[in-house]
Amino acid sequence: xxxxxxxxxxxxxxxxxxxxxxxxxxxxxxxxxxxxxxxxxxxxxxxxxxxxxxxxxxxxxxxxxxxxxxxxxxxxxxxxxxxxxxxxxxxxxxxxxxxxxxxxxxxxxxxxxxxxxxxxxxxxxxxxxxxxxxxxxxxxxxxxxxxxxxxxxxxxxxxxxxxxxxxxxxxxxxxxxxxxxxxxxxxxxxxxxxxxxxxxxxxxxxxxxxxxxxxxxxxxxxxxxxxxxxxxxxx
Numbered sequence: 001x002x003x004x005x006x007x008x009x010x011x012x013x014x015x016x017x018x019x020x021x022x023x024x025x026x027x028x029x030x031x032x033x034x035x036x037x038x039x040x041x042x043x044x045x046x047x048x049x050x051x052x053x054x055x056x057x058x059x060x061x062x063x064x065x066x067x068x069x070x071x072x073x074x075x076x077x078x079x080x081x082x083x084x085x086x087x088x089x090x091x092x093x094x095x096x097x098x099x100x101x102x103x104x105x106x107x108x109x110x111x112x113x114x115x116x117x118x119x120x121x122x123x124x125x126x127x128x129x130x131x132x133x134x135x136x137x138x139x140x141x142x143x144x145x146x147x148x149x150x151x152x153x154x155x156x157x158x159x160x161x162x163x164x165x166x167x168x169x170x171x172x173x174x175x176x177x178x179x180x181x182x183x184x185x186x187x188x189x190x191x192x193x194x195x196x197x198x199x200x201x202x203x204x205x206x207x208x209x210x211x212x213x214x215x216x217x218x219x220x221x222x223x224x225x226x227x228x229x230x231x232x233x234x235x
Contacts, residue, residue: 042071043138045205055199056189058164060116064155065203069138070148076213076232077138077153080131082202083113088195101193105165112166112191113199118158124230129217132156133230137210160201167192210234 045067052061067077085093102110123132134153142149169190176183190196208216210232218229 040072041075041209042069043075043077043207044068044070047203054189055162057162057166057168057191060159060161062159063157063201064118065157065205066152066155067134067138067205067207068150068152069207070141070150072140074137074139074210074234075207076210076217077134078129078131078206078217079156080129080204080206081115082204084200084202085112085194086198086200088197090198093194093197097193101166101191105163107165109163112163112194113201114161114163115157115201116159116161117156119154119156122154123156126230128228131206131217133232135231136233136235139235157203 045065047063047065049063050061052059055061065079069075085098087093098112102112105111122135124135125132138151138153141151169192171188171190172185174183174185188196206217213232214226214229218226221227
């Protein structure tokens, strides 16, 4: 969103009065500089995540995302997620294939990649929009001191774990170096039914000025207005 600062020009105000019976004219001229400063809309999101080289069943990988308000108006925040599995050739694996593997898992959660949530009291999930909403608006930045103070969200996610109950397949190859008289055994592990797959979890962070979040993010119902909107408090 670009900040559009309106340019407002106010002309000089001139008043001329005539005094009857004289030839003197009294003139008064005043120029008023009217400065209107528009609000600054600026947010920043930071993600903490290190991609594992060899993600194994049961391994938990930290992943967080935090948004802060660096502008001068309160903002609302929501985050949505998208999960995509791709095979070794880079092709997207059909959701039915993923569903069949998950259905066969022996216990809950029946997910290949388990998303571990955090700070659940701070966030509300809306099934219709498939997004997590921060329950309060981020306050405007406090710039009165030498160091600006920015209001920040917590992270609704803390990590992702590859399901420890996944069946895996291991293939090993043994090679011998005659010169050094050494034998090397190399093993690769793949998820049964997926092979050497790649998992991508995409977090999309959206922000909007607080007083417009219902109009932007939720459908309007003529009878109920925005009755289905997630409630976000002003502070």
